Amino acid sequence: MYEKNISDDRKKYLRKIRKNKIAIILTRLSILIIFIIGWEILANKGIIDDFITSKPSRILNTFLNLSSNGLLMHLGVTLTETLIGFVSGVVLGVFIAILLWWSKFLAKVSEPFLVVLNSLPKVALGPVIIIWVGAGMGAIITMGLAISLIVTILEILNGFLNTDKELIKMAQTFNASRFQILTKIVIPANISTFFNSLKVNIGLSLVGVITGEFLVSKAGLRIFNCIWWSGIPIRSCYDRGYYSSHCSSCNI
Amino acid sequence: MKKVLELKNVSKKYQAKNGEIEALTNISFDVNEGEFVSIIGPSGCGKSTLLSIIAGLEPKTEGEITITGGLGYMLQKDSLLEWRSIYDNVMFGLEIRRKKTKESEEYVIELLKKYGLYEFKDKYPNQLSGGMRQRAALIRTLAINPKILLLDEAFSALDYQTRIMVTNDIFHILKEENITALIVTHDISEAISMSDRIIVLTKRPATIKNIHKIEFEMENRDPLNCRESPKFSKYFDTIWKELDIHV
Numbered sequence: 001m002y003e004k005n006i007s008d009d010r011k012k013y014l015r016k017i018r019k020n021k022i023a024i025i026l027t028r029l030s031i032l033i034i035f036i037i038g039w040e041i042l043a044n045k046g047i048i049d050d051f052i053t054s055k056p057s058r059i060l061n062t063f064l065n066l067s068s069n070g071l072l073m074h075l076g077v078t079l080t081e082t083l084i085g086f087v088s089g090v091v092l093g094v095f096i097a098i099l100l101w102w103s104k105f106l107a108k109v110s111e112p113f114l115v116v117l118n119s120l121p122k123v124a125l126g127p128v129i130i131i132w133v134g135a136g137m138g139a140i141i142t143m144g145l146a147i148s149l150i151v152t153i154l155e156i157l158n159g160f161l162n163t164d165k166e167l168i169k170m171a172q173t174f175n176a177s178r179f180q181i182l183t184k185i186v187i188p189a190n191i192s193t194f195f196n197s198l199k200v201n202i203g204l205s206l207v208g209v210i211t212g213e214f215l216v217s218k219a220g221l222r223i224f225n226c227i228w229w230s231g232i233p234i235r236s237c238y239d240r241g242y243y244s245s246h247c248s249s250c251n252i
Numbered sequence: 253m254k255k256v257l258e259l260k261n262v263s264k265k266y267q268a269k270n271g272e273i274e275a276l277t278n279i280s281f282d283v284n285e286g287e288f289v290s291i292i293g294p295s296g297c298g299k300s301t302l303l304s305i306i307a308g309l310e311p312k313t314e315g316e317i318t319i320t321g322g323l324g325y326m327l328q329k330d331s332l333l334e335w336r337s338i339y340d341n342v343m344f345g346l347e348i349r350r351k352k353t354k355e356s357e358e359y360v361i362e363l364l365k366k367y368g369l370y371e372f373k374d375k376y377p378n379q380l381s382g383g384m385r386q387r388a389a390l391i392r393t394l395a396i397n398p399k400i401l402l403l404d405e406a407f408s409a410l411d412y413q414t415r416i417m418v419t420n421d422i423f424h425i426l427k428e429e430n431i432t433a434l435i436v437t438h439d440i441s442e443a444i445s446m447s448d449r450i451i452v453l454t455k456r457p458a459t460i461k462n463i464h465k466i467e468f469e470m471e472n473r474d475p476l477n478c479r480e481s482p483k484f485s486k487y488f489d490t491i492w493k494e495l496d497i498h499v
Contacts, residue, residue: 166327173327184344188333
């Protein structure tokens with residue numbers, strides 16, 4: 001595997017792989033650059049209405065203006081909220097999944113509830129959540145949690161239940177206890193399920209938090225929506241302190 | 253000869269939604285120390301159930317089982333844990349039984365050295381060949397120092413050629429370690445090649461149809477060379493007819 005004298009064919013092969021990798025990265029970058037430049041040009045030429053679509057240069061300007069206005073603070077707030085929602089979603093989700101794996105009875109009992117809760121449009125619960133936990137950071141985090149929790153439970157539980165039965169039987173031939181099967185077989189066998197669920201969850205938590213911020217926030221990244229329609233609308237909502245529900249459209 | 257395993261009138265019934273299923277009826281046999289005994293029968297007859305019952309993984313409905321000495325169990329697949337190194341894999345049984353001591357670790361290292369896996373101890377299962385993996389799985393079982401080894405369709409996940417070689421390999425290791433083996437298989441020639449006796453079971457509910465003593469008049473008989481004996485095909489014919497397989 002680590003031979004020093006590699007043949008020409010091998011060199012060619014390795015070069016081909018590297019070339020391919022570089023080509024992929026370059027193509028990705030060019031797509032992004034062409035998109036942004038095209039957007040700017042089309043907006044400047046008036047082919048698309050920049051009142052509706054805005055344009056890159058203006059977004060950048062507003063972004064810079066906003067940074068002096070505490071963009072970092074807003075960024076931090078959203079990040080904190082997302083992280084809290086995310087971490088608690090994952091921890092709680094894994095914990096509940098373990099419980100349901102442990103007790104088949106509990107899993108059977110909770111199955112219809114989980115299906116209903118999962119299909120429920122959590123965003124629609126927003127106003128109710130505000131009533132329950134009050135309009136504040138709590139409501140935003142709850143929103144993030146509500147969106148990610150059930151999916152986490154279902155995904156992790158599914159992974160747990162699909163653990164290779166042969167591995168479990170092998171552990172049983174050594175008289176492994178249920179706890180040992182959990183910690184030494186089921187959990188390590190599902191590390192990839194766990195990371196997949198993390199990937200999906202960080203996105204979902206962010207959706208939840210932004211939705212939450214739309215409803216109740218005084219700070220946070222939803223302000224970014226205003227950057228989109230930079231210029232007069234953003235100034236007006238910013239200056240007038242319309243951080244709340246009025247701001248969702250911004251072009252007042 | 254000393255009996256290490258004794259079954260008396262063992263029966264097993266399963267309770268299912270659509271009724272009671274009788275899997276095993278009145279199974280009685282002994283296994284002597286150092287002996288290799290195969291259990292063969294039509295598929296679905298309850299051979300594996302019998303092993304699970306002997307191993308205590310499933311309850312029996314009736315009968316008595318006497319076991320002298322520790323049991324080891326080998327399954328169809330090697331079931332090595334991909335996230336553990338070979339060393340951590342072979343230590344798995346000891347870890348589960350909380351018997352990881354200095355002596356047991358030394359014993360495992362000795363086994364690894366003896367059976368050519370020591371250089372691979374820090375590698376991961378996917379870096380090993382099928383035969384090596386089976387050896388590792390066997391060492392994992394030997395580590396808990398069993399006197400009797402139950403093999404449940406072991407090696408049947410391997411391709412034919414590898415399987416013959418692995419069977420031969422494991423046979424020698426077990427003889428070397430002086431371990432008694434009870435083998436469940438559906439492969440007639442594998443049963444003949446490995447065993448001193450073959451127990452033929454009937455269709456479900458399984459009862460014992462016949463017990464054959466397998467003897468080859470040869471020195472140092474092993475699963476490979478006994479296949480060349482003319483008696484091999486005779487045994488094969490007899491058992492084939494007894495199994496009465498129809499499609």
